Amino acid sequence: xxxxxxxxxxxxxxxxxxxxxxxxxxxxxxxxxxxxxxxxxxxxxxxxxxxxxxxxxxxxxxxxxxxxxxxxxxxxxxxxxxxxxxxxxxxxxxxxxxxxxxxxxxxxxxxxxxxxxxxxxxxxxxxxxxxxxxxxxxxxxxxxxxxxxxxxxxxxxxxxxxxxxxxxxxxxxxxxxxxxxxxxxxxxxxxxxxxxxxxxxxxxxxxxxxxxxxxxxxxxxxxxxxxxxxxxxxxxxxxxxxxxxxxxxxxxxxxxxxxxxxxxxxxxxxxxxxxxxxxxxxxxxxxxxxxxxxxxxxxxxxxxxxxxxxxxxxxxxxxxxxxxxxxxxxxxxxxxxxxxxxxxxxxxxxxxxxxxxxxxxxxxxxxxxxxxxxxxxxxxxxxxxxxxxxxxxxxxxxxxxxxxxxxxxxxxxxxxxxxxxxxxxxxxxxxxxxxx
Ligand code: SAM
Ligand code: SF4
Numbered sequence: 001x002x003x004x005x006x007x008x009x010x011x012x013x014x015x016x017x018x019x020x021x022x023x024x025x026x027x028x029x030x031x032x033x034x035x036x037x038x039x040x041x042x043x044x045x046x047x048x049x050x051x052x053x054x055x056x057x058x059x060x061x062x063x064x065x066x067x068x069x070x071x072x073x074x075x076x077x078x079x080x081x082x083x084x085x086x087x088x089x090x091x092x093x094x095x096x097x098x099x100x101x102x103x104x105x106x107x108x109x110x111x112x113x114x115x116x117x118x119x120x121x122x123x124x125x126x127x128x129x130x131x132x133x134x135x136x137x138x139x140x141x142x143x144x145x146x147x148x149x150x151x152x153x154x155x156x157x158x159x160x161x162x163x164x165x166x167x168x169x170x171x172x173x174x175x176x177x178x179x180x181x182x183x184x185x186x187x188x189x190x191x192x193x194x195x196x197x198x199x200x201x202x203x204x205x206x207x208x209x210x211x212x213x214x215x216x217x218x219x220x221x222x223x224x225x226x227x228x229x230x231x232x233x234x235x236x237x238x239x240x241x242x243x244x245x246x247x248x249x250x251x252x253x254x255x256x257x258x259x260x261x262x263x264x265x266x267x268x269x270x271x272x273x274x275x276x277x278x279x280x281x282x283x284x285x286x287x288x289x290x291x292x293x294x295x296x297x298x299x300x301x302x303x304x305x306x307x308x309x310x311x312x313x314x315x316x317x318x319x320x321x322x323x324x325x326x327x328x329x330x331x332x333x334x335x336x337x338x339x340x341x342x343x344x345x346x347x348x349x350x351x352x353x354x355x356x357x358x359x360x361x362x363x364x365x366x367x368x369x370x371x372x373x374x375x376x377x378x379x380x381x382x383x384x385x386x387x388x389x390x391x392x393x394x395x396x397x398x399x400x401x402x403x404x405x406x407x408x409x410x411x412x413x414x415x416x417x418x419x420x421x422x423x424x425x426x427x428x429x430x431x432x433x434x435x436x
């Protein structure tokens with residue numbers, strides 16, 4: 001802390017203590033973290049972020065995969081491979097049957113939670129289509145919860161999306177900087193900044209207690225974006241009693257047909273680590289999600305800086321799991337399979353989780369926030385994560401990885417109650433979706 005004056009040191013210490021007490025930070029405190037340059041102090045901030053994550057979520061890391069439904073888009077976001085301006089794109093929208101086949105493929109690998117991702121095309125990817133896809137996946141596969149990152153809707157449409165069984169509605173503001181937003185989204189429905197900004201209010205008013213937010217890092221100065229995202233989250237908390245269920249950290253990737261200068265607002269690896277830690281400390285209860293846009297090594301590291309959820313084994317093109325797929329949205333940085341990611345998490349002393357219990361039990365919104373902030377969440381989560389891992393071991397895994405995971409389970413079960421041991425036996429006997 002040599003090059004910091006004492007008052008700054010005290011301020012940072014107070015901020016970290018407040019986060020460790022699981023309180024939401026105010027904008028002055030967030031700004032102090034954004035402005036912090038001392039590397040030595042950053043090590044303390046990372047340590048606090050990791051401790052906050054462990055206080056709320058314990059050692060578990062939630063795993064999921066995106067299921068891309070379509071790359072046919074009527075918008076022209078300059079950074080995206082699916083934009084109308086990408087004239088070389090090979091376009092495809094999955095049929096409902098194809099979406100089920102992709103979901104079946106993923107459930108065979110062990111996933112139980114999928115994020116439906118879709119471009120925006122009124123004829124191909126409208127709400128009727130998404131309802132049919134969700135209904136068919138729930139009826140015909142072992143997938144237990146679907147989240148959606150799809151085009152913003154009106155309240156009445158969000159009500160239907162919720163009724164279709166979607167758990168989290170996710171939508172990224174992309175950038176809060178209005179001139180940049182206008183430049184990057186010149187045509188189509190997404191050109192309306194205010195409508196995008198109010199999407200979470202509409203989703204919440206329609207009954208979504210869990211919403212996922214984020215900015216696309218690399219479109220504008222990250223310091224501005226991070227402050228704005230936390231300000232937006234705080235506004236939702238004061239209005240509804242809860243804010244985002246998750247904050248994602250998508251970082252701009254090269255994409256076919258992209259027309260964005262990559263370097264002007266490039267976010268370095270070091271800055272990304274700081275952003276993850278700031279999100280964790282600013283909203284202690286929220287999940288912080290890292291996608292396969294990032295490399296394997298960086299993703300592993302971000303887990304010790306406050307990240308709590310990661311996608312794994314992802315493809316970003318429709319039909320990308322069963323075959324190679326057509327035009328992908330952006331390049332992927334971590335090509336490891338789910339099994340490889342699970343093995344690595346276990347080796348790092350974490351508990352990989354394929355659990356969906358909160359959605360089965362209706363723990364969402366304000367209730368979720370209260371449980372998380374009162375440190376009650378990790379008790380459910382730890383046992384449920386172990387039960388989901390047991391299912392994975394029984395159904396999807398073999399050889400060396402199976403052996404390692406069995407060892408991990410044995411060690412964790414030895415510290416647990418009889419209740420958990422009995423539930424494990426039920427899974428061994430073939431019962432599925434056992435949770436508390
Ligand atoms: N079409 C909907 C929308 O734009 O909100 C949802 C799906 S879109 C495929 C999901 C997100 O991908 C976008 O919100 C954007 O942040 C992100 N994205 C687009 N192009 C990207 C790129 N080149 N690199 C990284 N992420 C990108
Ligand atoms: Fe379409 Fe979404 Fe890509 Fe924009 S970000 S071009 S809306 S898929």
